[in-house]
Amino acid sequence: MPEDTSRVQASPSISAGGAAVVHEDTTAKWFLISSIAYFFIVGIIAVTIAAKFVWPQLLGTVQYLTYGRLRPLHVNGMLFGWLLAADMGLAFYLIPRLCGVKLWSEKLGVATAALWNVIVLGAVVMLLMGYNQGLEYAELPTWEDVLVVIAWIMFGLNIFMTIASRKYDQMYVSIWYIMGTILWTAFVYLTGNFAVLFATGVNQANLNWMYVHNAVGLIFTPIGLALAYYYIPKASNSPLHSHKLSMIGFWSLAFVYVWTGAHHMLHGPISQWLQTISIAFSVMLLIPVWAVVYNFFATMQGQWHQLRENVPLKFLMSGVVFYLLTCFQGPMHSLRTVNAIVSKTDWIPGHAHMAVLGAFSFFAIAGTYYTVPRMFKCKLFSDTLANWSFWFLMVGGLGFFVTLWLGGFWQGWQWNNVSIPFIDTVKALQPVWLVRFFSGILMFTGIVSFAYNILATIVGAKDNPEAA
């Protein structure tokens, strides 16, 4: 039974890599360090745009810092500068270990990291200058897109060659998800950044939403789950509950996600039948999600007490809960009646942040806390500070999500009552945006304490070697 081998393979002692392999991890280190730097920098921008909702005149006369230019910088910076870079860094760490071999090429990896930094810095300049292509998640000019494709091929080549030379025959589920990410991302990205350029109007919008939705569903979801599948068993020191269930989750994700793009235009000017398909498949998304989440919870059975002390595990398991909630909201929003209320409101950023911050960034943060001391062979600078960073992000995040849901729902309710003038629905949300701003400050404090902790760990690595 594969079931049994999987338990062995996922069990931390064995998959830690054959004793003889020495991992350099240079690539992983560079990716992680730069991603954390962007997490911090873009965090400042995040707080700034939250402030602009409360004080709309803030920095209002500086064209480079207007809301409409900072927002895409915030979104692209967090998605590509922080999250995807951190995910790639962690993939560079765990793939060689799951394969029991060294990374295929550290040189290529470091070059990839360098190129990634060029892309992100280029994006900052382009977006502030107002060079925006006008398509969500695909704002960057085409030359940047070409560089992203090149970087992605470099990343994919390195990972695939490492997998091809693996020592263990069976591929642990994290390997699957990372392979899936690399392949799907390639096509999703090409659709969203190149194919769209040859379409107009609704046709273009349809390609755009296919990309936007799958950027989350087929890039951040599978790579985030790859991390969770690796780090939950690791951090809790318990084998994965079921390999078979993890595969059901994987294959249903592969099949279902790509159909759902049109749910971004429900009630809008796009063919009704396409809307209906997207709704049906959105509801089916519950299958992969529940398969995945059940597996994680079952893995934790009898281990929940570890949550008290173990910071990576705290991030991981709250990430799993946020993932479950986000992916419950998603299918619900796609029902026409619910959509008529929440669509286009502030509910949506609440939902989106729970996915990308609450679930996937939490996984990446957990992975970083777990991995960095191991890569630098030292202890974490401060467990107490790590715990604080968790609570800042958790409380700030919850404050953010919950106020935006309540506020957004109320906003949608007001919009549907046409006797309320639009501007009154704006004024009504002021308290919501104020709470969101303060939640943002809390989250940013969490980011700062996370970044400082990791930085101090790296800088002090030599003075603080692991006892073992």
Added chain:
Amino acid sequence: MLRKADSNFAFAVGAALLFFFIGGILTTVVPPLVDKSWSKPFENSDPSQGATGKLVAYTERQLKGRAIYVREGCWYCHTQQTRTLLADTVRSGWKGVRSPISTPDEFVYDYPHMFGTKRTGPDLSRVGGKYDTQWHRTHFRNPRDLVPGSIMPPFPWIVENPEEFTALVDYIQTLGRAKNWRPNGDYEK
């Protein structure tokens, strides 16, 4: 199948791509082939079929204005679609007249599309002709001078650049005008 894909690299890759392409192609390549209105510009001269009118291509100046709309990220706060919801048709309507629902054929010349996802400000799909140039000038200089409580950012650098300002307003006045929906041609200039 699950077990085979488990350790067979090529099989896993093939299956992952196959699954992806089934859904990908059926939802992106097929729809415009089935639904012609996605690429045929709106035209109607029969009042019994709803609002009459014709979608015309943007002029050069309107395209310039549109580029400013893209550059300044107006589309992060404003949608351009009157959905099939009663509230949408009333809110983008005028003096009790409900505005027509947006249809794909009204957007054939939109590149990039500006449908939007978030309504921090009102929907703009029928805003063409709602306000005159002077209103827009004051509004862009500081929205709160006209609408207290607004959180729209000020855009002084547009107002101070006559060429940009005229282009932007020229574009805004086209929004929703393919369908001639207001009675007696009651549009502001």
